[in-house]
Amino acid sequence: MALLDIRQRTGYLFVGLTVGHIVLISAQVNTARGVPVLEAVTFGVFAEVQRAASTAIGSLRSSWTDYVALQEVRRENERLRTEVAQLQVRLQQERALAERARTLESLLDLRSEAELPTVAATVIAGGASPDFRTMTVDKGTADGVRADMAVIAPAGVVGRVITPTPRAAKVQLLIDRNAAAGALVERSRAQGVAVGTGGELRLDYVSGTADVEVGDTVVTSGIDGIYPKGFVIGQIESVERGQGAFSAIVVRPAVDFSSLEAVLIVVAPPAASAKDAAQGPRE
Amino acid sequence: MKAVAVLIAIALALALQTTLARFLVGGTAAVDLVLVVVVYVALTSGPVTGMFAGSLAGLVQDALSSGIIGVGGLAKSVVGFVTGAIGQQFIVTAALPRLLIFLAATAAHAAVFMGLYVLLGLRSFPSPWAAIASQAVGNAAIGMIAFTLIESLPGVVERRRMRRRL
Numbered sequence: 501m502a503l504l505d506i507r508q509r510t511g512y513l514f515v516g517l518t519v520g521h522i523v524l525i526s527a528q529v530n531t532a533r534g535v536p537v538l539e540a541v542t543f544g545v546f547a548e549v550q551r552a553a554s555t556a557i558g559s560l561r562s563s564w565t566d567y568v569a570l571q572e573v574r575r576e577n578e579r580l581r582t583e584v585a586q587l588q589v590r591l592q593q594e595r596a597l598a599e600r601a602r603t604l605e606s607l608l609d610l611r612s613e614a615e616l617p618t619v620a621a622t623v624i625a626g627g628a629s630p631d632f633r634t635m636t637v638d639k640g641t642a643d644g645v646r647a648d649m650a651v652i653a654p655a656g657v658v659g660r661v662i663t664p665t666p667r668a669a670k671v672q673l674l675i676d677r678n679a680a681a682g683a684l685v686e687r688s689r690a691q692g693v694a695v696g697t698g699g700e701l702r703l704d705y706v707s708g709t710a711d712v713e714v715g716d717t718v719v720t721s722g723i724d725g726i727y728p729k730g731f732v733i734g735q736i737e738s739v740e741r742g743q744g745a746f747s748a749i750v751v752r753p754a755v756d757f758s759s760l761e762a763v764l765i766v767v768a769p770p771a772a773s774a775k776d777a778a779q780g781p782r783e
Numbered sequence: 784m785k786a787v788a789v790l791i792a793i794a795l796a797l798a799l800q801t802t803l804a805r806f807l808v809g810g811t812a813a814v815d816l817v818l819v820v821v822v823y824v825a826l827t828s829g830p831v832t833g834m835f836a837g838s839l840a841g842l843v844q845d846a847l848s849s850g851i852i853g854v855g856g857l858a859k860s861v862v863g864f865v866t867g868a869i870g871q872q873f874i875v876t877a878a879l880p881r882l883l884i885f886l887a888a889t890a891a892h893a894a895v896f897m898g899l900y901v902l903l904g905l906r907s908f909p910s911p912w913a914a915i916a917s918q919a920v921g922n923a924a925i926g927m928i929a930f931t932l933i934e935s936l937p938g939v940v941e942r943r944r945m946r947r948r949l
Contacts, residue, residue, distance in 0.1 A: 510830050514864050517838055521860065524853035525899070542846035546797070553802045625801035628847035629855060630815050630918060631896060636801070662849050672849055677906050698914065 547668035550625035550636050588654030589764070595719075596730025616728055618652075618764040619643050624668065633676035633696065633757070635659075639765060640667045648726055650766040656732035656754030657681065657720060658763050669765075673757055674733065675699060682723035683733055685716050694718060694733050694751060701734055703749035708741050718751050728766060789824050789832065793840045796820040797847070813914075814921035815889070817844055821863045822888045822922075823929060826875060830867030837863025851905065858895040862888050881930060885923035890915060 593616075621637035628634075639645050641664045651658040651671050659679060663670035672679050675696040683694040683703060690710035692703045706712060716736045722729030732754045740748040796816040817840045825833025841859030845852040866888050875881055893915045900906040 510834075510864070510868075513831060514834055514860075517834060517860055518857060521838070521853045521857035525851055525857070525903075528851050528853070542843065546843075546847055549794075549798060550801050553798045557802055628797060628801050629817075629844045629850070630813065631855075632848040632850055634849055670849065676849075677908070678849070697909070698911075 543663050543670055544665040544668075546628075547624075547636055547665055547670075551638065551668065554624035554638075585654040585762075589652075592652075592654070592656070592731055595732070596728070616766050617768045619645065619767050621645075621651075621669075621763050621765055623760050623763065633673040633679070633698065634662070635671050635673065635757075635760070637669050637671055637763060637765070638667070640665045640669050642666045644767045645669050645765055646767075650727045652728075652731055652764050652766060653755050653760060653762075655756070656734065657727055658755055658757075658760065660726050661765065671763075674755075675701060675753055675757065680724075681727050681733065682721040683718050684721040685710070685712055685736070686719050687716050688712060691721055691723075692749070700737070701751040701753055703736070703751050704746065706747050706749055708745055708747050710747065712736060712739050712747060712749060714739060785828065785832070789828075789836050790839075792820045792824065793817065793836065793843070796840070797843060801847070813917045814925055815892070815918060816925065817841075818859065818862065818889065818892055819885070819922050819926045819929065821859050822866050822885055822926060825863045825867035826870040826881070826884065828867070829871055830864045833863030833867035833870075834860045835863070837861070850900075851903070854896060854899045857899065858892050861895055862892045865891065878927065882923050882927060885926040886919045889919035889922045893918070 619639050621639040621643075623635050624638045625636040626634075637651070645661055645664045647661055647664055649661045651660060657674055659671045659673040659676070661669045662672045673696070674681060674694065675698065677696055677698050679696040681694045682691075684691045685703075685706075688711035690706050690712055692706035695702045695704050701718075703712075703718060714736055718733045718736060720727040720729055720731045720733060734751040734753040734755075737750045737752045742748060796819065800814075800816045821833065821837040821840055824836040828836075837859035838856050841854075841856035842852060844859075845855040848855070866884060869875065869884065873880070875884060893911070897906075897908045897911060901908065
């Protein structure tokens with residue numbers, strides 16, 4: 501009876517719930533440092549659900565392709581895809597090497613940045629809300645993954661790890677509104693910051709007088725300490741030189757985020773790699 | 784029993800949102816399946832259930848996203864409450880009113896969600912109109928299909944039974 505009485509006071513309930521949410525939001529905004537416990541626990545639990553759902557869907561997809569489509573063609577296709585992916589990663593590394601040679605960086609730096617220690621991971625889920633561009637991968641702290649590690653794909657930069665759990669990790673995509681990376685225009689070396697806009701990227705803080713053209717390739721500059729230098733971010737789609745000090749530049753991401761299935765997590769930050777190289781060459 | 788059904792519907796929507804949405808709409812996920820479930824629950828069960836369903840679904844969605852926990856919860860509980868209240872006050876069984884409610888619910892959700900983030904100075908949303916419009920259309924389409932399927936299901940089962948008897 502008492503419960504029925506409370507249910508009839510929907511207005512009070514609504515106000516109470518709203519106040520509860522506001523208190524919750526306020527607590528986080530004022531004091532949150534790092535990942536909130538609630539977020540980490542919920543994500544850790546739900547990552548297992550996502551893993552199960554992904555496995556179920558993966559099994560359905562694979563059984564369909566295995567038994568209905570031509571098996572040999574599929575195998576050859578998979579092999580060729582892997583080969584292409586490896587070659588593209590190699591191309592990225594070669595591009596990074598060539599660029600560093602042009603800018604006369606030291607040999608030790610070259611070696612350390614070209615040989616990136618990576619962990620291959622499979623994408624098991626997309627973002628839970630369309631307002632945040634995130635995805636979940638099947639590698640976590642048990643595989644050496646830590647927060648703020650860069651995530652790359654053969655085509656270019658994907659994003660960074662934000663919430664690692666033992667068996668999974670949440671990755672913030674570079675196109676998320678809260679994401680950014682140090683960037684430079686490969687041809688002219690004009691520096692800026694690539695900022696996510698939800699679907700594309702914006703190249704901020706590039707001088708209005710800088711030599712920037714549509715079609716130029718934008719690569720990571722490495723100054724953020726997260727993304728290794730020389731990896732492709734995207735290509736410039738439009739440049740507007742206004743009256744301000746900076747140009748308004750839109751960048752089309754190199755990575756097709758809708759078809760991402762496997763990624764590489766750079767398990768050593770660029771700073772650590774440089775330190776390793778300074779200590780001597782690796783065997 | 785109803786609470787269990789609502790929980791299952793929310794969990795299913797979250798699982799679908801995270802696993803299938805990225806394959807469906809070019810990775811940009813122009814639909815919010817969780818919001819569709821909240822609106823459906825609110826229209827069929829009233830403002831209190833809609834509010835609690837929205838609150839729970841939004842909180843879980845917040846926790847799984849990288850945002851502030853509570854913003855989505857508040858936005859969805861407001862949408863659940865208001866939608867449920869409208870559903871109680873007006874007749875919304877025809878297709879057009881339902882379509883309008885899904886469109887308005889998406890717009891209201893975006894207004895509260897984005898408004899809170901902008902108010903707190905945590906995110907900026909330059910020219911979000913196209914994204915909101917596409918999400919409203921996507922949500923409305925899926926919501927209408929869901930209503931049609933769920934409402935026609937008992938009739939289909941009954942007709943099959945009748946045919947078997949004949």
